[in-house]
Structures are given as C-alpha cells and as structure tokens.
Amino acid sequence: MDMNGTVAEGFEPVRDAFVRNFDVLGERGAAVAVYRDGRKVVDLWGGARDVDGTEPWQRGTAQVIRSATKGVAAAVPLLLHQRGELDLDAPVGEYWPEFKAHGKDRVLVRHVLNHRAGVPLLDHPITPEEALDPYRGPEAVAAQAPVWEPGTDHGYHALTYGWMLDELVRRVTGRSAGEWIAETIAGPLGLDLWLGLPPEEEAAGRTGRVGPLADAPESAPGPGLRVRPKRAVSEAYDDPHSVTRRAFAAITPFPDQNDPAYRASALPATNGIATAHGLARFYAALIGEVDGTRLFDPATVEAARAEESAGPDRVLVVTTRFGLGYMLHGSASPLLGPGSFGHPGRGGALGFADPETGIALGYVTNGFRKTVTADPRAQALVRAVRTVLKG
Numbered sequence: 001m002d003m004n005g006t007v008a009e010g011f012e013p014v015r016d017a018f019v020r021n022f023d024v025l026g027e028r029g030a031a032v033a034v035y036r037d038g039r040k041v042v043d044l045w046g047g048a049r050d051v052d053g054t055e056p057w058q059r060g061t062a063q064v065i066r067s068a069t070k071g072v073a074a075a076v077p078l079l080l081h082q083r084g085e086l087d088l089d090a091p092v093g094e095y096w097p098e099f100k101a102h103g104k105d106r107v108l109v110r111h112v113l114n115h116r117a118g119v120p121l122l123d124h125p126i127t128p129e130e131a132l133d134p135y136r137g138p139e140a141v142a143a144q145a146p147v148w149e150p151g152t153d154h155g156y157h158a159l160t161y162g163w164m165l166d167e168l169v170r171r172v173t174g175r176s177a178g179e180w181i182a183e184t185i186a187g188p189l190g191l192d193l194w195l196g197l198p199p200e201e202e203a204a205g206r207t208g209r210v211g212p213l214a215d216a217p218e219s220a221p222g223p224g225l226r227v228r229p230k231r232a233v234s235e236a237y238d239d240p241h242s243v244t245r246r247a248f249a250a251i252t253p254f255p256d257q258n259d260p261a262y263r264a265s266a267l268p269a270t271n272g273i274a275t276a277h278g279l280a281r282f283y284a285a286l287i288g289e290v291d292g293t294r295l296f297d298p299a300t301v302e303a304a305r306a307e308e309s310a311g312p313d314r315v316l317v318v319t320t321r322f323g324l325g326y327m328l329h330g331s332a333s334p335l336l337g338p339g340s341f342g343h344p345g346r347g348g349a350l351g352f353a354d355p356e357t358g359i360a361l362g363y364v365t366n367g368f369r370k371t372v373t374a375d376p377r378a379q380a381l382v383r384a385v386r387t388v389l390k391g
Contacts, residue, residue: 018044031045086168106151318373347365
C-alpha cells in the first residue's frame with residue numbers, strides 16, 4: 001500500500017494506525033484528516049480509489065459518506081437557529097403545514113434533530129427514482145402517521161431525518177439544505193464537501209472525483225477482529241416487519257451509490273460526498289476558527305452536544321445518545337471523549353469534533369461494510385488520536 005500525506009510531530013500513532021488498517025483490517029482505499037485548534041495536523045491517504053485496485057487514491061479523492069452526512073446537514077438548522085431564523089421548539093407544522101397530518105402536529109423541530117419525531121419509516125416506501133426528486137420524500141413523510149407518540153421516545157430516523165430536515169430548510173430559506181451548505185459553509189471554508197455533487201466535480205480528473213464504493217471484507221486475517229452483532233440486533237435487521245428493517249427500507253430498493261444521478265441528488269440523511277480533509281475541516285470550523293471562519297458560536301456548540309436522547313434505540317436496537325442532529329460519545333458510537341459530537345456513516349465513514357481538546361477528525365473509505373455506528377477501522381484511528389493526547 002502506497003501511503004501519502006503528512007502528520008505533525010507527535011501524531012505519528014495516527015499514521016501507524018492508518019497503515020495497520022490496510023495491513024490487518026482489510027482496508028482498500030481511504031483517507032483520514034485531523035485538525036487541532038483550527039490547524040491541520042494529519043492529512044493521509046492511501047490504497048486504491050477503484051474496485052480493481054488499478055487507480056491510486058489521490059489527495060482530492062472524495063467518497064459518499066452515508067449517514068456521516070447527517071452531521072453536516074444538522075449544521076444548517078442549527079445555524080438558522082443561531083441567526084434567529086428557526087425556532088427549535090416550534091412545531092414543524094408551523095413552517096410546513098402539510099406535515100401536521102395524522103397527529104404530527106405535536107412534532108417539534110427539536111424532535112427532528114434528536115430522533116424523537118416518531119416517523120422513522122414509511123408505510124409505503126419510495127423507489128430509487130422517486131428518491132431523486134427532492135419533493136417526493138418530504139411528501140411521503142408528511143403523509144405518514146407516527147410509529148410512536150412524538151417526543152416520548154427515540155429511534156434512529158435513518159432516511160426520513162433527511163427529508164424532514166431538507167423540507168424545513170426549504171420552507172425557511174427557499175433553498176435546499178444542499179444549496180445552503182454549498183453557499184454558506186463549503187464555499188467560505190473551501191471544503192471538498194457536497195450534498196448534491198455538481199457535474200463538474202463528477203467529471204473532474206481522469207477517472208472522476210468520487211471513488212466508487214464496494215464491499216470490503218467483514219473480517220480481517222487475524223483472530224479476534226470480527227465483531228458479531230448481538231442476536232437481538234441481527235434479528236431486528238432480518239425481520240422485514242421490524243421498525244429497524246422498515247426504517248432502512250424507506251427507499252426500496254436502495255439506490256446504487258455509484259450512480260452519478262444518485263450522487264447528483266441531495267439526500268441529507270445519506271448521500272453527502274466529501275474528502276476526509278473536507279469533513280475534518282468542517283468539524284474544526286464548528287468548534288473554532290479556521291482561517292478566519294467559525295460556524296457555531298459557543299452556545300450552539302453546547303446545544304449540538306447536549307444530550308437530548310439516550311437509552312435503548314427503537315430502530316438501532318442498541319443504546320444510543322443524540323444531541324441536536326449529532327451522535328454523542330457512547331457505547332454504540334465511541335468518539336474521542338464525553339464531550340465529543342459527530343456522526344458515523346454506515347459502512348465506515350466518520351466525522352466528529354471534540355471541543356475540550358480542539359480535535360476534529362474526518363475519515364472516509366471506499367471499502368463498504370455493514371457496520372452502522374462503530375467501524376473498527378475508524379475506531380482504530382480514534383484510539384490513536386486518544387493515545388497522542390494522553391502522551
């Protein structure tokens with residue numbers, strides 16, 4: 001494996017963990033970046049960007065980051081709240097009247113972000129073709145009855161989260177979340193990060209900007225490296241009638257993630273595209289100044305990471321913790337420490353910030369795995385950063 005990039009003095013353990021992911025954990029192609037106090041201290045990439053292993057990963061290779069998109073998208077309503085344009089404690093129906101149908105008039109904007117809205121699934125899933133239409137998903141959620149009384153419990157809204165968030169942003173600003181991110185976040189910060197990949201980026205470079213995703217080995221050559229899910233979790237995913245299975249099947253069948261039409265669409269729950277550097281730089285700007293730009297003020301940082309939901313998750317069937325749009329450090333998704341907030345992506349990607357240490361991390365991979373919240377490759381990198389800070 002050819003590794004490229006740089007690490008600042010003292011961060012060598014992150015480089016070692018990154019290399020070990022290829023040697024031991026079956027990594028195919030990946031990148032990791034770390035910022036500390038607004039300064040880049042790790043920027044590494046290596047392996048192959050394509051499935052066949054013939055094209056090397058480049059500095060600017062980007063990946064679909066699946067649910068790590070949620071953490072990026074969550075910044076939009078929080079920034080609108082910071083500007084006084086969106087009330088987190090107002091009913092969603094105040095901004096989006098059609099949403100009030102079937103008892104959802106009690107769903108607050110806050111409930112969308114903390115996964116307490118009660119609408120994690122669709123009784124009538126939409127097709128991949130319908131998912132490309134930015135209005136069909138929100139229409140389907142508006143017509144859906146809650147699975148539980150809104151606000152009384154939490155469960156991961158795997159896909160419906162994005163449609164609710166996007167429509168709220170559209171009703172408040174007249175723009176989609178993807179457009180808002182491009183103009184207000186990615187543009188000023190110079191981020192290689194998109195929700196809706198522009199045509200020029202799809203075609204950029206000899207082989208395209210975005211590396212294709214493919215399944216990666218679920219276990220590594222060595223013993224003791226395979227993490228088996230608990231029986232209850234496995235059964236929930238296997239049962240076609242479970243809330244778990246139905247939540248992830250709100251689009252049926254799931255779109256081809258390597259389809260340019262899918263990458264050009266904007267699903268704020270699942271199809272953001274980023275480089276590791278773009279993801280790390282984004283999180284660094286949430287908690288501090290990066291080249292003169294800071295996104296969240298201190299009050300918004302605290303709102304993002306204050307515990308809003310905790311305990312058994314009705315969808316993921318494990319114990320989860322959520323702030324406003326962000327997963328918090330816990331057993332299901334270990335981050336750097338108790339004050340960290342961010343979001344993993346199914347299959348491997350991870351982005352998070354830790355205000356206490358000034359650390360922001362972004363990790364992307366083209367080796368897709370079934371892991372939802374704690375991929376062993378990402379966790380190896382997190383542990384390496386933790387080692388650096390202890391040393």
